[in-house]
Amino acid sequence: MNGSRPDNEPGAEPPGNPDRLYILSTAETRARPRTHLDLVTLIVSRAEPDPGLQPEHAAVVRMCDFPLSVAEISAYLELPVSTLTPMLTELLSDGKVEARPPVPAAALPDVRILEAVMHGLQKL
Amino acid sequence: MVGTGSSAPRRPASALIWLISPLVLAVCAVTAVLSVTPAARAPVIWCGAAATVAVGLASAEAARRGRVIAGLRRRLAEREALLQRRLDQHDAETWRFARDVLPEALKLMRRGAPTDQVVRVTVPAHELEPGFSAAHRAVVRSVIEAVQQEEALRDAAHRAFVNIARRMQAIVHQQAYDIREMEHKHGNNPDVFGDLLHLDHGNALTGRLADSIAVLGGSRPGRQWRSEIPLYNVLRGAMSRILEYRRVDLHSVADVAVVGPAVEPVIHALAELLDNATRYSPPQTRVHLTAVDIQSGIAVEIEDAGVGLTDEARRRTDRVLSKEGGLDLDDLGESPRLGLAVVSRLANTYDFIVSLRPSAYGGVRAVLVIPPNLITASRFPGGDIARAPKLPPAKKKRRPGSIPLQPSETPMMDSPVPPPMGDGGLPQRRRRRGPAPLPFGRGAAAERARNAAEGRTPAPSVPEEPPVQPGMWLAAFTSGINGELHEQNGRPITDNPSDKEE
Numbered sequence: 001m002n003g004s005r006p007d008n009e010p011g012a013e014p015p016g017n018p019d020r021l022y023i024l025s026t027a028e029t030r031a032r033p034r035t036h037l038d039l040v041t042l043i044v045s046r047a048e049p050d051p052g053l054q055p056e057h058a059a060v061v062r063m064c065d066f067p068l069s070v071a072e073i074s075a076y077l078e079l080p081v082s083t084l085t086p087m088l089t090e091l092l093s094d095g096k097v098e099a100r101p102p103v104p105a106a107a108l109p110d111v112r113i114l115e116a117v118m119h120g121l122q123k124l
Numbered sequence: 125m126v127g128t129g130s131s132a133p134r135r136p137a138s139a140l141i142w143l144i145s146p147l148v149l150a151v152c153a154v155t156a157v158l159s160v161t162p163a164a165r166a167p168v169i170w171c172g173a174a175a176t177v178a179v180g181l182a183s184a185e186a187a188r189r190g191r192v193i194a195g196l197r198r199r200l201a202e203r204e205a206l207l208q209r210r211l212d213q214h215d216a217e218t219w220r221f222a223r224d225v226l227p228e229a230l231k232l233m234r235r236g237a238p239t240d241q242v243v244r245v246t247v248p249a250h251e252l253e254p255g256f257s258a259a260h261r262a263v264v265r266s267v268i269e270a271v272q273q274e275e276a277l278r279d280a281a282h283r284a285f286v287n288i289a290r291r292m293q294a295i296v297h298q299q300a301y302d303i304r305e306m307e308h309k310h311g312n313n314p315d316v317f318g319d320l321l322h323l324d325h326g327n328a329l330t331g332r333l334a335d336s337i338a339v340l341g342g343s344r345p346g347r348q349w350r351s352e353i354p355l356y357n358v359l360r361g362a363m364s365r366i367l368e369y370r371r372v373d374l375h376s377v378a379d380v381a382v383v384g385p386a387v388e389p390v391i392h393a394l395a396e397l398l399d400n401a402t403r404y405s406p407p408q409t410r411v412h413l414t415a416v417d418i419q420s421g422i423a424v425e426i427e428d429a430g431v432g433l434t435d436e437a438r439r440r441t442d443r444v445l446s447k448e449g450g451l452d453l454d455d456l457g458e459s460p461r462l463g464l465a466v467v468s469r470l471a472n473t474y475d476f477i478v479s480l481r482p483s484a485y486g487g488v489r490a491v492l493v494i495p496p497n498l499i500t501a502s503r504f505p506g507g508d509i510a511r512a513p514k515l516p517p518a519k520k521k522r523r524p525g526s527i528p529l530q531p532s533e534t535p536m537m538d539s540p541v542p543p544p545m546g547d548g549g550l551p552q553r554r555r556r557r558g559p560a561p562l563p564f565g566r567g568a569a570a571e572r573a574r575n576a577a578e579g580r581t582p583a584p585s586v587p588e589e590p591p592v593q594p595g596m597w598l599a600a601f602t603s604g605i606n607g608e609l610h611e612q613n614g615r616p617i618t619d620n621p622s623d624k625e626e
Contacts, residue, residue, distance in 0.1 A: 018353060018361025018391055020328060021307055022321040080311025
């Protein structure tokens with residue numbers, strides 16, 4: 001799931017919202033420290049949704065009661081990841097949610113070792 | 125007239141005047157007869173009598189003519205009076221025609237009455253001669269026809285306007301839809317996505333212009349919404365159609381929805397007001413947008429910290445806003461103030477109440493009151509995006525903030541039964557199903573692998589107490605390969621940090 005959902009917007013049904021995506025990604029996020037958010041970064045909420053939040057932010061906080069990856073949030077909200085990222089950055093810096101990095105690929109043994117093991121086994 | 129009037133009483137006297145000359149002549153003649161010798165008396169008598177008769181005849185004729193002239197004068201005066209009276213009547217009638225009849229006819233005609241009826245009603249058969257009324261009718265008729273022709277021309281122009289606007293709207297709408305799809309498609313590429321948002325914004329501005337043209341042409345703005353839309357999204361929709369939407373602060377919004385048919389007018393009117401607010405205030409100031417519940421509906425307030433309204437500007441805006449119905453494109457003037465005209469049009473059509481007043485910040489405070497019949501309860505409080513079907517299925521409720529990623533005591537076990545105890549009193553792990561990621565730390569793994577490659581016995585896995593059985597090292601090795609390192613220096617290897625991240 002990489003954010004491209006071709007069958008999510010059937011041609012018959014126009015988008016159900018009069019507001020556009022650029023309204024969601026306002027400019028002030030530029031000033032904030034940019035956290036690296038991956039598609040597989042897990043987001044979990046740290047607080048109850050508070051009524052002052054925008055609906056999208058509140059929805060993220062509410063649904064991330066259980067950890068969800070950025071890709072999943074994007075799918076549930078039907079928002080592109082690039083729109084989601086500034087929102088999540090904002091929520092992160094407000095301490096509303098917490099981001100957990102995914103399993104780093106480097107923690108897995110690299111191919112060289114595995115090959116060495118294989119050769120060792122073959123020599124047995 | 126005056127002369128004839130004053131001469132009338134003297135007429136009997138003047139009739140007697142004509143007797144004077146025959147009488148004088150007769151006296152003279154008698155005197156002459158008496159004074160001449162009797163021999164000449166007979167011719168003198170004849171002459172005197174003839175002269176007297178002749179003068180008498182002349183006098184009689186003159187008197188008769190005088191009478192005729194007097195009669196003619198009288199008739200002339202009467203006629204003149206009649207004409208004068210008629211002239212006055214015509215004067216009055218023409219004025220009435222100009223002042224009352226024509227405006228009344230135009231008013232009737234604007235209401236859609238047929239020409240014949242208008243003519244009949246406005247120019248009733250008068251007591252004057254019929255020709256005059258007929259002429260008036262003809263004038264009314266031709267004026268009405270001319271006006272109708274003009275109106276038809278203007279209607280055609282409006283229709284052309286609306287037609288063009290409709291086509292533009294269709295294109296813009298299709299483009300918005302395409303861009304939206306592209307935004308979803310390229311959601312992972314921030315550069316492309318940013319550009320798409322830019323395009324989307326430009327497209328929205330174009331769409332607003334097309335909507336304005338359609339509204340000024342007497343049509344409805346934009347697309348129709350089938351279901352109600354939460355006010356929050358409506359306000360954001362309005363924000364998204366102005367150039368400087370980043371300067372608008374959306375504050376508390378009443379939790380209601382706007383009924384479908386009124387969504388687009390509200391969005392459009394608010395977008396025009398927001399556009400005014402951002403355009404006529406310094407670029408570093410913010411524009412505040414709130415919506416509150418009031419007795420007569422919902423009041424949306426737009427407050428800017430701009431230059432404010434001068435008295436003249438305020439009179440002008442009030443005049444534009446209060447203008448009923450027929451908007452003239454001429455009114456828009458040199459620098460077209462489309463915005464307020466559009467807002468006024470929409471307000472008249474949909475019964476919004478719009479007022480522009482000085483703000484406490486020094487700028488303008490625009491209030492748009494949406495009447496209660498256009499407001500309904502919000503189906504999904506908190507906006508459309510928060511509606512239930514889009515949210516993930518309910519999961520086990522955890523306390524917010526707990527991190528469920530920490531492995532519990534037996535995360536790898538296939539069943540929650542406690543692990544069997546080994547010989548040394550240490551828990552023994554079961555064999556896993558299928559291949560599992562190797563839970564080594566990188567350094568340890570490399571060392572172990574090197575040992576394995578060199579065919580040496582992995583040192584840590586050799587049990588110390590029991591006597592080493594031949595071939596046991598291999599069992600230990602294979603079990604290690606399978607991720608089942610029981611012990612390392614007497615404790616389970618599952619504490620290896622990389623193991624947590626399964």
